[in-house]
Amino acid sequence: MLPCRIGLLKSILKSTARICYCEKGVKVAGQPSLIFIHGFASSKRTWLSVIKHIPHTYHCIAIDLPGHGESIGFNEEYYIGANVIDLLKQFFDKLHFIEPICLIGESMGGSIVAMFATKYPFDVGIICLLSPPPGEEYETDLLQQLRSGTYHSILPETLKQYHAAVKSLSEKKIRLTRLLTKKYFKTHLHTVNQYQRILQIAFEHDYPNLGETYKQLKYHTCPAFIIWGREDKLCHPAGAQYLAKLLSKSELIIFDDCGHLITVDKPEETADAIINFLERNPYYESRL
Numbered sequence: 001m002l003p004c005r006i007g008l009l010k011s012i013l014k015s016t017a018r019i020c021y022c023e024k025g026v027k028v029a030g031q032p033s034l035i036f037i038h039g040f041a042s043s044k045r046t047w048l049s050v051i052k053h054i055p056h057t058y059h060c061i062a063i064d065l066p067g068h069g070e071s072i073g074f075n076e077e078y079y080i081g082a083n084v085i086d087l088l089k090q091f092f093d094k095l096h097f098i099e100p101i102c103l104i105g106e107s108m109g110g111s112i113v114a115m116f117a118t119k120y121p122f123d124v125g126i127i128c129l130l131s132p133p134p135g136e137e138y139e140t141d142l143l144q145q146l147r148s149g150t151y152h153s154i155l156p157e158t159l160k161q162y163h164a165a166v167k168s169l170s171e172k173k174i175r176l177t178r179l180l181t182k183k184y185f186k187t188h189l190h191t192v193n194q195y196q197r198i199l200q201i202a203f204e205h206d207y208p209n210l211g212e213t214y215k216q217l218k219y220h221t222c223p224a225f226i227i228w229g230r231e232d233k234l235c236h237p238a239g240a241q242y243l244a245k246l247l248s249k250s251e252l253i254i255f256d257d258c259g260h261l262i263t264v265d266k267p268e269e270t271a272d273a274i275i276n277f278l279e280r281n282p283y284y285e286s287r288l
């Protein structure tokens, strides 16, 4: 069951770019809308497990990034971070939020949240980063492998690689039914080349600057919530402390028995932790 109230295609940037999103609830004065940004090779769907535990009084939007999910009509220039950020800015402007938003990003989506907050600080009231890649200083073997061009650990192309990938990214005993597996190979395999291209471009353009991006965040006074899984093998859990120290009003939570895919391993806990953080950081404070 989709918790989405509507799933709309919105066209921005002339006729070329479309961002698809789903929405739950309505804008509320005095309360930030919660905007969810998924990770690499993922989609807005990954957030449904979290959003279903967010109270109906909150306004939630989960988007599909360029080249992902049902967002369509993109070309390669949209995979460069700066362009993605400007695209998101246009998209957010079109939605006419009442308050500065709460931006929540998982993994690569967390890096995008950080980049957005540094470029458009006045649009953002609160940020939540779920195990974003912490940059070259805290690189895991898995990330190094990706950076050197071996992608099967997050872009499996064989059944064996698929099982290994799920096992290394999640701590949950996911029963890989034939149906689930079939679905993956049906939806992902034909986009593997596009995903590889996205990774190549990200590693070339934005990844080397991540350290600088995060450092700029220290001039940011908005409350920041950092969530990590203790068993994360892709984005090093040491990144959690590193980011928490950089950000002035930050709080950190590390889940036990949780791998890189926090939305898979701890969906309800994630929703509860975010709502709890929001309620302890009332909106008016974020404006100081």
Ligand SMILES: CCCCC/C=C\C/C=C\CCCCCCCC(=O)OC(CO)CO
Residues within 6 Å of the ligand: 038, 039, 040, 041, 042, 065, 066, 067, 078, 079, 080, 081, 084, 106, 107, 108, 109, 111, 112, 133, 146, 154, 198, 202, 203, 206, 207, 234, 261
């Ligand atoms: C489409 C727009 C791209 C713009 C580039 C933006 C930012 C660039 C930063 C980092 C790039 C490298 C990340 C590599 C690691 C990703 C891990 C990850 O996301 O894991 C997924 C599972 O696959 C979890 O949902």
